[in-house]
Amino acid sequence: MLQTACRFVGSGADMDRRNRTAPLVDSSACFCRVDRSSAAAAARRIAASKACVQPSLRASIHPLKPRPGADRSSRGGPCPLLPGLPDDLAIACLIRVPRADHCKLRLVCRKWCRLLAGNYFYGLRRRLGLAEQWLYAVKRDGRDGRVSWDVLDPSRGAWRALPPVPREYAEADGFGCAVLGGCHLYLLGGRDQRRGGGAMRRVVFYSARSNRWHRAPDMLRRRQCFDVCVMGNRLYVAGGESCSGGGGGGLRSAEVFDPAKNRWSFVAEMAAPMAPFVSAVHGGRWYVKGIGAQQQVLSQAYSPDADAWSVVLDGMVTGWRSPSACLNGRLYAADCKDGCRLRAYDEAADAWTTYVDSKQHRGSSQAAEAAAIVALHGRLCVVRNDMSVSAVDVAAGAGNQRWQTLAGKAHAKSFVTGLLSNLAGRSRAKNNILHCQVLEA
Numbered sequence: 001m002l003q004t005a006c007r008f009v010g011s012g013a014d015m016d017r018r019n020r021t022a023p024l025v026d027s028s029a030c031f032c033r034v035d036r037s038s039a040a041a042a043a044r045r046i047a048a049s050k051a052c053v054q055p056s057l058r059a060s061i062h063p064l065k066p067r068p069g070a071d072r073s074s075r076g077g078p079c080p081l082l083p084g085l086p087d088d089l090a091i092a093c094l095i096r097v098p099r100a101d102h103c104k105l106r107l108v109c110r111k112w113c114r115l116l117a118g119n120y121f122y123g124l125r126r127r128l129g130l131a132e133q134w135l136y137a138v139k140r141d142g143r144d145g146r147v148s149w150d151v152l153d154p155s156r157g158a159w160r161a162l163p164p165v166p167r168e169y170a171e172a173d174g175f176g177c178a179v180l181g182g183c184h185l186y187l188l189g190g191r192d193q194r195r196g197g198g199a200m201r202r203v204v205f206y207s208a209r210s211n212r213w214h215r216a217p218d219m220l221r222r223r224q225c226f227d228v229c230v231m232g233n234r235l236y237v238a239g240g241e242s243c244s245g246g247g248g249g250g251l252r253s254a255e256v257f258d259p260a261k262n263r264w265s266f267v268a269e270m271a272a273p274m275a276p277f278v279s280a281v282h283g284g285r286w287y288v289k290g291i292g293a294q295q296q297v298l299s300q301a302y303s304p305d306a307d308a309w310s311v312v313l314d315g316m317v318t319g320w321r322s323p324s325a326c327l328n329g330r331l332y333a334a335d336c337k338d339g340c341r342l343r344a345y346d347e348a349a350d351a352w353t354t355y356v357d358s359k360q361h362r363g364s365s366q367a368a369e370a371a372a373i374v375a376l377h378g379r380l381c382v383v384r385n386d387m388s389v390s391a392v393d394v395a396a397g398a399g400n401q402r403w404q405t406l407a408g409k410a411h412a413k414s415f416v417t418g419l420l421s422n423l424a425g426r427s428r429a430k431n432n433i434l435h436c437q438v439l440e441a
Contacts, residue, residue, distance in 0.1 A: 078111075079111070081094070081111060081112065081115070091115070091121070091124070094112075094115070094121070095121065095124055095125045095128070095130055096130060098132070098155075099132040099134070099153075099441055100153055100155075100156070102116055102441075103211070106211075116209075117209070117210045118209075119209065121209075122183065122209045122441050125441070126182075126440065131440045131441060132153075132155075132440070132441065133154070133376055133377055133438050133439070133440050134151050134152060134153055134154070134208075134438070134439055134440075134441075135151065135152040135154070135374065135376060135381065135383070135389065135436065135437075135438055136149060136150070136151050136152075136185060136436070136437050136438070136439055137149060137150050137151075137152070137159075137372075137383060137387070137433050137435070137436050138165070138177060138187075138433070138434045138435040138436075138437075139431045139432060139433045139434060140431065140432045140434055141430070141431060142430045142431060142432060143430070145171065146170055146171060147165055147169055147170055147171065147172060147434070148161070148162075148164065148165065149162050149165055150162060150387070152389065152406065152407055154376065154377065154406050157406055157407055158407065159387055159407055165187070165213075166187070166204050166213055168192055168194070168200070168202060168204075169187055169190065169204070171192075171193040171194060172190040172191060172192055172193065172200070173190060173191045173193065173224070174189070174190050174191045174199075174224035174225040174226075174240075174241075175187055175188060175189050175190025175191075175200075175224070176188040176189055176190070176223075176226055176227065176228035176237060177228070177434070177435035177437060178228045178229065178230050178235055178437070179230065179437045179438065179439060180205070180230060180233065180235055180259055181233065181259070182439070182440040183207060183208040183209055183439055183440055183441050184205045184206070184207055184208075184439075185205060185206040185208070185437055185439055186203060186204070186205040186216065186228075186235065187203070187204050187205070187206075188202075188203045188219065188223075188228060188235075188237060189201065189202070189203075189219060189222070189223040189224055189226060189237070189240070190223075190224050191224045198222070198243075199222035199223055199224040199240075199241065199242050199243065200222060200223075200224075201218040201219045201220070201221065201222050201223075202218055202219075203215075203216040203217065203218055203219060203257075204216060208439040208440070208441040209441055216257075216262075217257070217262060217263055217264060218264075219237065219255055219257075219264055220253075220255055220264050220265075220266060221242065221251065221253055221255065222242050223237065223240040223241070223242065223251065224240055224241050224242075225240050225241050225275045225276075226238065226239050226240025226241075226251070226275070226276065227239055227240070227276035227279045227288055227290070229279060229281050229286050230281070231281055231284075231286060231304055232304065233259065234256050234257065234258055234259075234304075235256065235257040235259075236254065236255070236256050236257075236267070236286060236302070236304075237254065237255050237256075237257075238253075238254035238255075238270055238276070238286075238288065238302065239251055239252070239254070239270060239273065239274045239275060239276050239288065239290060240275060240276075241275060250273030250274070250275070250292075250293045251273055252269040252270045252271075252272065252273045253266060253269055253270075254266070254267045254268065254269060254270060254302070254309075255267065267302075267304075267307055268302075268307045268308050268309055269309070270300055270302075270309050271300055271309045271310070271311050272292055272293070272298055272300070273292065273293050274288070274290040274291060274292050274293075274298045274300070275290050275291050276288045276289065276290035277289065277290050277291065277321070278290075278320065278321060278322070278323070278324065280324045280325070280326060280331060281326060282316075282326050282331045282345075283329075283347075284303070284304075284305070285301045285302065285303050286301065286302040286304075287299070287300075287301050287312060287316065287317065288300050288301070288302070289317055289320060289321075298311075299311065299312040299313070299317035300312060314350055315349075315350040315351045315352070316331075316345055316350070316352075318352075319352070320333060320352075322334040322335070322339075322370070323339075323370060323371065323372050323373045324373060325373040325374055325375055325380060326375075327375045327378075327380060327394065328395065330344055330345070330394075331344065331345040332344050332345075332355065332373065332380055332394065333345075333352070333373070334370045334373060334382065335352075335354060335357075336361065337364050337368075337369050337370065338361055338362040338363065338364070338368045338369065338370055338384065339370025339373065339382035339384065339390070340357070340358040340359075340360055340361045340362065340382075340390070340403075341354065341356070341357040341358065341361075342354075342355050342356050342357075342373075342380065342382075342392070342394070343355055344394075355394065356392055356394060356401045358390070358392070358403045360403070362384070362388075366385060367384070367385050367386040367430070368384055368385070368386060368388075369384060369385050370382050370383070370384055371383055371384060371385050371432075371433035371434075371436065372433060372435070372436035374436050374437070374438055375438070376391065376438055378393070378395065379391045379392060379393045379394070380392055380394055381406065383433060383436045384408075384433075385431055385432055385433055386408060386430075386431075387407060387408060387431065387433075388405070388407060388408025389405070389406040389407040389408060390403050390404065390405055390406070391403070391404045391405075391406050392404070
């Protein structure tokens, strides 16, 4: 019996040399097939380190919980985006989630939040044609004069209030607004009422991908009441005033911001200082119309290829005072105060012609006034101060151009409301839309 026990202990020592890690056994019993008397006799002849390994664990009826890092290391990599699916297949599923639910996806876990905060996720949506365009309106409250902004999801047809704008623009006036890269909304310059109404050089931008505001390099000159446009993924600003009230502060200078270099630089100066009130990019040129230093109406055009300004006196700028937009290489503008009739510029005839008429006018009140015209999903959208939005497909043939209400009241109800407001002397709009832009994500 003693020889049998020694042979058993010797084989156990050989196993211990081959495998230094002790096997996990139950803490309440040893599974060695040796009786107690034989084991006690053998223990006097061998070292204590050669004995059967029995870990000092407390007996429990509950299973042990693995450590947080143990499960990750056992799989040999980080946790997947969706359990049971490869990450590439999980991303293919997540990019098809509607944009309105992306705020909920960011709350699932940190990994999903980092995925939606990067450019890869939304860049993939854009390449696959899954990006959604939303309409953003920067407006001033008619009661307290504060600046706020709302967003419109065309699929839901309702405006939604957004968190406050940066505090330097909460009471600002005369600032510019433009979109770079399709997803970055820039606010530039303006008059800061908190600091005595002086002009600013500040530039901030909102990213529709990260859903946050960021700082950008300041402009080279302080500006207010100026104009801004985007050509070749570059941001151009020109004209305006450097002092409040226009007291000799008219500017001729123009600047360009290159996001690739992240800096501003001067371009050719304007032919004459002016404060623009309407502008448009058409045919690779930037057309600007505004008020000059002698309160005269001026029209100029800038060519980025030649880096030069020129005075424009053709039929395009004649009578052009309403909001306008360029779609499919053609320039459109409102032909009435409420924007229910649009006209297009005919380059061959060098004149404006009536292009589409809804024949459903909303009146001449300030609330029904067309504040902006933007291109959304291949259609032209007319945005009014009462936050109503009408869209028309100008590419359709004659007789097939139908208007659609994306937001706001129906035509009959809004017309009656506007008529009663005019009779009661309350035709002033509750909101005054300053800028409208389309962001894609």
